[in-house]
Amino acid sequence: MKKLIVHVMIAVTILFGCYNLIWYFGAYKPYDELQDNFPEIEESGVKIYADKDDFQYSVSVPDYLLWNGNLAITEQDIQYALIIWMKPFRSGFSQGVLFNGYNNLNVQIMLKNSSTAESEEDQPIVDENDTVISMLFNKANQVWMLGLE
Numbered sequence: 001m002k003k004l005i006v007h008v009m010i011a012v013t014i015l016f017g018c019y020n021l022i023w024y025f026g027a028y029k030p031y032d033e034l035q036d037n038f039p040e041i042e043e044s045g046v047k048i049y050a051d052k053d054d055f056q057y058s059v060s061v062p063d064y065l066l067w068n069g070n071l072a073i074t075e076q077d078i079q080y081a082l083i084i085w086m087k088p089f090r091s092g093f094s095q096g097v098l099f100n101g102y103n104n105l106n107v108q109i110m111l112k113n114s115s116t117a118e119s120e121e122d123q124p125i126v127d128e129n130d131t132v133i134s135m136l137f138n139k140a141n142q143v144w145m146l147g148l149e
Contacts, residue, residue: 019065020065023062023065023067025089026067026088026089027062027066027067027069027088028061028062028069030086030089030090031059031060031061031062031069031071031086032059032061034059034071034144035047035049035058035059035061037049038057038058038059046058047059049143051139051143053075054075054076055073055074055075055076055139056072056073056074056075056076057071057072057073057139057143057144058071058072058074059071059072060072067088068085069085069086070083070084070085070086071083071084071085071086071140071144072084073136073139073140073143078100079099079100079101080097080098080099080100080129080132080136081097081098081100081136082095082096082097082098082133082136082137082139082140083095083096083097083098084140084146084148093146093148094110095110095111095148096108096109096110096111097109097111097126097129097133097136099125099129102125102129107122107125109122109125109126110122111126111133113148113149114133114134114136114137114148114149115127115130115133115134137149
């Protein structure tokens with residue numbers, strides 16, 4: 001019986017170690033690499049890059065053993081932002097745009113690409129803000145070279 005418990009504990013330890021490796025290479029490392037050249041804000045551990053146009057770029061790396069990090073681009077007043085979620089192992093992206101104060105509302109829209117909303121009811125807002133959204137996508141591609149459309 002004692003031998004069985006030892007074997008089970010060894011198996012669980014090996015599986016946990018494998019899961020850690022899969023998480024590190026599939027979730028954490030792809031995000032971490034995208035913030036390598038960003039300056040760290042004092043001793044907070046947060047890294048934010050600001051370009052000459054005062055747009056801020058940030059990378060939220062996934063917490064330990066979680067898969068939910070994101071990339072974000074905001075302008076200085078945070079009236080609009082582009083949020084990008086990487087799929088595991090950089091196998092694709094999901095993206096959304098946030099408008100703070102759009103017609104006195106805060107609006108969040110998931111996007112298929114820079115000119116198409118996932119929901120048809122959100123498409124008029126995307127069409128109306130096409131220039132801003134395209135600019136955010138271009139800036140994301142310039143800084144992170146993601147190949148977003």
